[in-house]
Amino acid sequence: MKGSTSRRKFLGQVGGASLLLAAGSLKSLASEKSASHSFPFKSISPNNKIRVATIGMGIMGNSDTDTAIKVPGVELAAVCDLYTGRLARAKEKYGNQIYTTRDYREILNRKDIDAVIIATSDHWHARIAIDALNSGKAVYCEKPVVQKISDGLPVIAAQKKTGKPMQVGSQRVSSIVYRKAKELYKTGAIGQLNCVEASFDRQDALGAWEYTMPTDGSSTTVDWDRYIEGMPKMPWDPKKFFWWRNYRDFGTGVAGDLFVHLLSGVHLLTDSIGPKTIFASGQLCYWKDGRDVPDIMTGIMQYPETKEHPAFQLMLRVNFVSGQGDKGITRFVGSEGVIEMLDNGFKISHSIMSKAPGIGGWDSFDTYPKAMQAELMKQYNQKYTADQQKRPQVADFNYTAPEGYDEHLEHFKNFFDGVRDNKPLVEGPEFAFRAAAPTLACNDSYFQKKIINWDPVNMKVV
Numbered sequence: 001m002k003g004s005t006s007r008r009k010f011l012g013q014v015g016g017a018s019l020l021l022a023a024g025s026l027k028s029l030a031s032e033k034s035a036s037h038s039f040p041f042k043s044i045s046p047n048n049k050i051r052v053a054t055i056g057m058g059i060m061g062n063s064d065t066d067t068a069i070k071v072p073g074v075e076l077a078a079v080c081d082l083y084t085g086r087l088a089r090a091k092e093k094y095g096n097q098i099y100t101t102r103d104y105r106e107i108l109n110r111k112d113i114d115a116v117i118i119a120t121s122d123h124w125h126a127r128i129a130i131d132a133l134n135s136g137k138a139v140y141c142e143k144p145v146v147q148k149i150s151d152g153l154p155v156i157a158a159q160k161k162t163g164k165p166m167q168v169g170s171q172r173v174s175s176i177v178y179r180k181a182k183e184l185y186k187t188g189a190i191g192q193l194n195c196v197e198a199s200f201d202r203q204d205a206l207g208a209w210e211y212t213m214p215t216d217g218s219s220t221t222v223d224w225d226r227y228i229e230g231m232p233k234m235p236w237d238p239k240k241f242f243w244w245r246n247y248r249d250f251g252t253g254v255a256g257d258l259f260v261h262l263l264s265g266v267h268l269l270t271d272s273i274g275p276k277t278i279f280a281s282g283q284l285c286y287w288k289d290g291r292d293v294p295d296i297m298t299g300i301m302q303y304p305e306t307k308e309h310p311a312f313q314l315m316l317r318v319n320f321v322s323g324q325g326d327k328g329i330t331r332f333v334g335s336e337g338v339i340e341m342l343d344n345g346f347k348i349s350h351s352i353m354s355k356a357p358g359i360g361g362w363d364s365f366d367t368y369p370k371a372m373q374a375e376l377m378k379q380y381n382q383k384y385t386a387d388q389q390k391r392p393q394v395a396d397f398n399y400t401a402p403e404g405y406d407e408h409l410e411h412f413k414n415f416f417d418g419v420r421d422n423k424p425l426v427e428g429p430e431f432a433f434r435a436a437a438p439t440l441a442c443n444d445s446y447f448q449k450k451i452i453n454w455d456p457v458n459m460k461v462v
């Protein structure tokens with residue numbers, strides 16, 4: 001794989017990894033970036049096709065399906081959705097030969113289907129994933145892998161018991177951008193990591209999860225009873241179906257929905273298995289459309305020191321009514337610099353302390369008598385050389401993914417390599433649960449008004 005060649009080359013150049021030396025190497029990595037990625041698609045014989053079915057054919061089900069069938073040798077056989085309009089649309093898009101149903105069990109009973117994509121509302125992920133694994137299907141399940149923390153270990157156990165490939169859909173985990181950032185982070189490019197800051201700002205109805213409703217949504221065109229199966233009976237409510245993210249019964253709030261992407265990226269970059277303490281605060285500020293989740297939320301998580309990484313703090317924020325407009329920020333802050341993730345790349349900037357502590361300026365120095373100031377300055381200059389009094393300078397570094405690069409496609413390619421050739425998957429259910437559980441704990445912290453203690457090794461609330 002070309003990526004690992006680049007990594008070896010880079011590590012070889014950096015050697016003992018002094019920051020100043022690293023700066024030169026950053027430049028050389030930049031010059032090789034365009035050659036660093038390609039899709040080594042194999043040619044697939046016609047009888048070696050992987051037949052997939054998508055369960056949940058909404059926005060992400062469509063996006064996942066369109067991406068999955070770009071991978072050579074992958075064919076869409078069936079789709080399942082609870083709303084008939086989405087089944088009709090699937091036939092329009094993919095052809096009349098596509099089998100459609102409102103009952104996912106029919107999909108799991110079919111012998112001609114090798115893998116399922118689960119892109120339903122969050123509350124169905126665990127149930128369908130476990131049923132699919134037990135039916136012998138490979139599973140690509142959208143994030144967050146589970147809606148409730150209590151469902152995490154059963155999903156992991158089902159995957160282990162069946163041995164079937166399972167990938168979770170935080171495509172960032174396959175991103176070449178995160179993998180390049182990780183290479184540089186591991187060489188000490190920002191010194192010692194101590195903090196990660198991330199925020200999502202949005203400022204419109206679609207961003208706040210009020211998606212366009214169909215003209216014919218009703219309890220006839222939607223299998224509402226199936227949708228609420230296992231819950232206390234409740235009357236048909238189009239908002240609870242088409243805007244499900246806004247309700248705790250069906251979604252996971254801003255934390256489960258959005259923070260989970262951030263944690264997936266952070267865990268990938270740092271090789272972390274998760275935080276120990278989790279606290280969240282929030283409010284419902286603007287989108288008072290009946291939702292029972294906040295539209296502004298901040299989560300703070302404390303990651304303990306492990307052999308993989310130093311102790312660091314993670315601060316996450318979502319604001320759905322932000323006067324900053326639509327804006328996303330993720331910054332890894334270390335003692336000597338910052339990695340800032342951008343839309344299609346990242347930037348590393350540096351600020352390094354001088355060896356000397358400094359004297360004068362906003363200091364008590366000027367409050368002392370003149371003669372004492374002269375003596376203090378003489379002593380300071382004797383103790384520290386001119387170089388030690390300066391901040392070392394390291395040039396910024398920018399990385400942009402190759403033109404046309406698609407992390408979503410890369411994530412599916414990795415999944416189908418696992419299905420076809422048993423290759424390791426980048427985002428199995430354990431990795432996914434370790435990223436999802438702390439974000440779900442943010443909701444528990446917010447609603448129960450308490451700090452949640454998490455055991456990241458055993459994946460349990462303590």
Ligand SMILES: NC(=O)c1ccc[n+]([C@@H]2O[C@H](COP(=O)([O-])OP(=O)(O)OC[C@H]3O[C@@H](n4cnc5c(N)ncnc54)[C@H](O)[C@@H]3O)[C@@H](O)[C@H]2O)c1
Binds near residue numbers: 058080102121226
């Ligand atoms: N990886 C990403 O970047 C990303 C982006 C967006 C959404 N997602 C995830 O994808 C999932 C779907 O989100 P969306 O925006 O597409 O939602 P959506 O509302 O557009 O679609 C969800 C669909 O699931 C169907 N559904 C619900 N329960 C079902 C069941 N039991 N059987 C069959 N179909 C069922 C609904 O009929 C609906 O059409 C969510 O879990 C979300 O978190 C991931």
